[in-house]
Amino acid sequence: MFIAAILAILVVMGLALARALLGPTEYDRILAVNMFGTQTTLFICVIGYLTDRPAFTDIALVYALVNFVGTIAVLRYYEYSEPNQDPIED
Numbered sequence: 001m002f003i004a005a006i007l008a009i010l011v012v013m014g015l016a017l018a019r020a021l022l023g024p025t026e027y028d029r030i031l032a033v034n035m036f037g038t039q040t041t042l043f044i045c046v047i048g049y050l051t052d053r054p055a056f057t058d059i060a061l062v063y064a065l066v067n068f069v070g071t072i073a074v075l076r077y078y079e080y081s082e083p084n085q086d087p088i089e090d
Contacts (some may be wrong), residue, residue, distance in 0.1 A: 002050055009046065013039045030074055038069030
């Protein structure tokens with residue numbers, strides 16, 4: 001069952017990575033990267049459970065906090081940055 005969970009997490013991580021690369025807007029890309037980080041947290045927890053290392057849960061929680069703070073920071077950057085200017089002016 002854990003192997004199926006690991007495979008499902010890896011598939012969802014691949015889909016999130018594809019959305020991050022192909023997303024039509026910056027916000028779609030940011031959301032996809034955030035989802036990738038969440039799936040990475042789940043992956044670390046499952047691997048930690050399989051290898052009987054409870055310290056992996058702590059590592060996953062720290063990774064989740066860094067992912068959250070990073071997402072908020074990037075969203076604040078996009079909120080307060082100027083809109084994209086057209087490089088070709090008439």
